[in-house]
Amino acid sequence: VQLQASGGGLVQAGGSLRLSCAASGRTFSNNGMGWFRQAPGKEREFVAAISWRGSSTNYADSVKGRFTISRDNAQNTVYLQMNNLKPEDTAVYYCAAARRPIATRLLSEYNYWGQGTLVTVSS
Numbered sequence: 001v002q003l004q005a006s007g008g009g010l011v012q013a014g015g016s017l018r019l020s021c022a023a024s025g026r027t028f029s030n031n032g033m034g035w036f037r038q039a040p041g042k043e044r045e046f047v048a049a050i051s052w053r054g055s056s057t058n059y060a061d062s063v064k065g066r067f068t069i070s071r072d073n074a075q076n077t078v079y080l081q082m083n084n085l086k087p088e089d090t091a092v093y094y095c096a097a098a099r100r101p102i103a104t105r106l107l108s109e110y111n112y113w114g115q116g117t118l119v120t121v122s123s
Contacts, residue, residue, distance in 0.1 A: 008117030021095030037091035052101035
């Protein structure tokens with residue numbers, strides 16, 4: 001079972017990136033999915049989550065209105081569209097699959113994690 005995150009890179013402040021998280025080895029269409037991030041020297045923090053059918057989403061206040069989470073269950077893939085990026089968004093971004101089908105922000109609810117993709121936003 002693997003979650004493969006991709007799409008990170010270097011972007012200027014105000015720019016956009018789209019992260020993808022492709023699952024292999026099993027389907028996660030019945031699981032809530034989430035994105036977390038971890039900046040150097042800081043704890044991993046919640047970014048966004050989506051329920052199993054995509055009908056419910058949840059965002060950290062710091063990204064609300066700028067980031068959009070979505071999923072394509074047919075492709076077993078979750079996306080994070082990031083617009084108007086800020087230097088404080090710089091971090092390694094991780095996708096994760098939750099134990100339950102809900103859009104939860106609790107890190108303890110996630111039991112499958114991807115390897116992370118680095119996003120660097122320059123000022």
